[in-house]
Amino acid sequence: MAAPVYIRTKQSIYVQPLSKVRLADVARVTGSKRHMPELEQMVLHQVAEEDRNIVVIDSFMIVEQVLDKFPQMELELIGPNQCVVHVEKHKRQPSxxxxxxxxxxxxxxxxxxxxxxxxxxxxxxxxxxxxxxxxxxxxxxxxxxxxxxxxxxxxxxxxxxxxxxxxxxxxxxxxxxxxxxxxxxxxxxxxxxxxxxxxxxxxxx
Known part of the structure; x- marks a missing residue:
């Protein structure tokens, strides 16, 4: 039986506009080394204009996308149930x-x-x-x-x-x-x- 993959979701992160949110960005992943590089680089969400300045990555969304790609993988989720992604837009220097x-x-x-x-x-x-x-x-x-x-x-x-x-x-x-x-x-x-x-x-x- 393959060892489970453990995913610990972060509380919140900051990304640039129109960037890709990968699993390694919103969570720390550990477990079987075989699928680790592919898992960490998995794109969970593409930030779009309609997202404004906040996106919520739910743990259910993570499980759904990981199992869609690796149906036989056993996952263990720890930490927060959601990760709040703050989209940092370009800020002007204060006067x-x-x-x-x-x-x-x-x-x-x-x-x-x-x-x-x-x-x-x-x-x-x-x-x-x-x-x-x-x-x-x-x-x-x-x-x-x-x-x-x-x-x-x-x-x-x-x-x-x-x-x-x-x-x-x-x-x-x-x-x-x-x-x-x-x-x-x-x-x-x-x-x-x-x-x-x-x-x-x-x-x-």
Whole structure:
């Protein structure tokens, strides 16, 4: 009895417009070496204009096409049931003016959020009372507390996001990267359900 061929589908991939999606692109294949080169180069889908920017390759589609070519082959599927193929169209380089405008907008928004938070919790009053407790004198602007606090706030944000421009302090992902990953995973899961042509055909029947 021939050893089974194991196919592990990828969660998502990115391809160029009008390209051919092969089995090796959407899954990792292992098993009998005899048919491996032919299996990996098998074309599952030809990206067309009507596909727009997303194509869903269903595991049932993979099994159907492989068995159509190799009827006696034993397949074992592991991993996700669908692979979301993102069609990457040519993107224009962002305008430096637009980047600066967005950066200024985000900077002002973040500054306003921090100032409003400090106003809500009466941060200046707390620092004045702290200065009085430590020195016994009243001071409207205790700069020896406010200046280090402001510097520490900025350093804390840099350490929290684990980035200084392109420099990463350690291999741990930042909270922003985790949120982006979770968002992309949820988006791929949604698209895999809503754009799955195989499941749509089953519903129509």
């Amino acid at each position: 430096p003016i637009l980047i600066c405008a967005i950066w200024i907008l985000l900077f002002i928004g973040a500054a306003m959020a921090i100032m409003n938070f400090h106003y809500d919790v009466s941060m200046q009053s707390v620092q004045q009372k702290l200065h009085f407790m430590l020195t016994g004198e009243e001071e409207e602007h205790p700069l020896w507390i406010q200046v280090p606090y402001s510097i520490g706030l900025g350093i804390g944000m840099i350490l929290f996001f684990n980035h200084w421009f392109q420099k990463r302090f350690n291999e741990e992902p930042s909270p922003m990267e985790v949120e982006i990953f979770n968002y992309q995973e949820d988006l791929d899961h949604y698209v895999a359900i809503k754009e799955n042509k195989v499941e749509k055909q089953d519903v129509d029947r």
